[in-house]
Amino acid sequence: MFGIGAEIGIDLGTASVLVYIKGKGIVLREPSVVAIDKNTDRVLAVGNEARKMLGRTPGNIIAIRPLKDGVISDYDVTERMLRYFINKTCGKRRLFKPKIIVCVPSGVTEVEKRAVLDATTEAGGGKTFLIEEPIAAAIGAGLDITKPDGNMVIDIGGGTADIAVISLDGIVVSNSIKVAGDKFDESIIRYMRKRHNLLIGERTAEELKINIGTAYPRTKMVKMDCRGRDLITGLPKNISISSDEMLEALSESVNSICDAVHAVLEKTPPELASDISSRGIVMTGGGSLLFGLNKQLEKRTGIPTYIADDAVSCVAKGTGMSLEYLHILEKNMMTTSSRKRYL
Known part of the structure; x- marks a missing residue:
């Protein structure tokens, strides 16, 4: 295991959790499901084993998805799930707490960000950073977001669809909708x-x-x-x-995503809109693999729309790759130390 001085990136998704270890790549990919015995409050299974129990459990066992619409809906269960995944990838016997970077949807509130930071720290993480999903998705898709050029990314996960225009390492315009x-x-x-x-x-x-x-x-x-x-x-x-x-x-849900993309494009500065028109739109996340979704967006916007290679893993890869640039990204990211100023 990777116990000493590990640096890990976590894509804490509504549908699944992916863990990236610096120098190793993605080492874990499991559903965000926890099975609990209601009588003893004991965790019976996490991830793949717990997912098999969804809709098939007896009265005393409940299979819970502790994240809803991209944010924590059950804090205690999320913390226990994170602890299980951190122990599984870093080992239970650790000399040092791992440095962790977790991605969150672009539209989350400060309270929701604090919940993620607290849950990760309680689960055994050391210094914890947050990064917004569109930034992580763009990095994971291989886009160069450091230049003064417009890049449009649509990340469609399990709970949210994050649409963002990115330039110079930051989000210029974004929208996050709970349709995914x-x-x-x-x-x-x-x-x-x-x-x-x-x-x-x-x-x-x-x-x-x-x-x-x-x-x-x-x-x-x-x-x-x-x-x-x-x-x-x-x-x-x-x-x-x-x-x-x-x-x-699926027409209603697909139209909601198309409308949200149209709304972001309407707010995009003209110079960046010109860049996007020539470069195209990049889609990431498992939801982007829905047949013909890129064609439907292309038809609605008139802009070429591409699905990134290994779209499901883009956010996790980008989260992990950003571990190399924490000294740059730290200025823009909320961390466990900056969190204290809000309390």
């Missing part, structure tokens, strides 16, 4: 209930989204079998769903 992967799943669940009187779970909705989810009309329609509970008979039922239906189910 989880909302896509909710839209699919709602559509199946309304259109087919079929109740499906989160995992089934996610499988539909990944396999046949569509934001832009496909040239060839694809289908997938879907199982759930018939709301009329109360019995299990199996039906075939097409990508055209997914296009309809």
